[in-house]
Amino acid sequence: MTDVKVAEAEARQAAHHEGVKSQFEHRVNAEIAGQVASASVEEQARVAEVAAHMRGSALADTVQGERVVGRARSAARWSQFVDYGFYVVYALLGIRLFLALIAARSASGFVQFVRGITYPFYAPFQGIVPSPSAEGGYVLMLPIIIALLFYLLLHFGVNGVLRMVGHRKTSV
DSSP, rough: OOHHHHHHHHHHHHHHHHHHHHHHHHHHHHHHHHHHHOHHHHHHHHHHHHHHHHHHHHHHHHHHHHHHHHHHHHHHHHHHHHHHHHHHHHHHHHHHHHHHHHHHOOOOOOOHHHHHHHHHHHGGGSSSOOOBBOOTBBBBBBBHHHHHHHHHHHHHHHHHHHHHHOOOOOOO
16 A cells, blocks of 8 residues: 555545535535525524534534544555565565575575574474475575465555555445
C-alpha cells in the first residue's frame, strides 16, 4: 500500500464528498428559500428545525469521513513499516543463501555476521528438508528458500489485515 494509492483514494473520497455535499446543500437551500417565502410562522419554525437537523447530519458525515481517511493513513504508515521490516529480512536471508551457494568460507567475519544476524529468522526452518550439495562445498539451502516463501506469505497476510483495517467497508 503506497502513499500514492492512499492519496488518490483520499482525493477521490474528498471530491465525491464535496460534490454530494454541494448538491445536497444547494437543493436544501433552494427548497428552504422557496418554502420560507410562502410559509406561515409555524412552517418557518419547522423549516428552521429541519435545516438544523440536516446541518448536524452533514457535520456528522464529515467527521465520519475524516475518521475513515485517518484510519487509512495510519494503516498505510504501518504497512510501510511492515514492508521495510520484511524487506530487511528478505535481503539478509538472500545474502545468506547467496553465501551458501558460492561456498563462502564460514571462518570469514562477514559470513559469521550474516549467519548470526539471520539465525533467528532461519532457525525455525533449519532441518525441515535436506540441503543438496555439490562438489566443492556448494550447497543449495532449501530451508532458506522455504523461510523466504513463509515470510513472503506472512508479509502478504499482515498487509492484507492492514488493508482491511484501513479500508473497512461501510453500508449506506
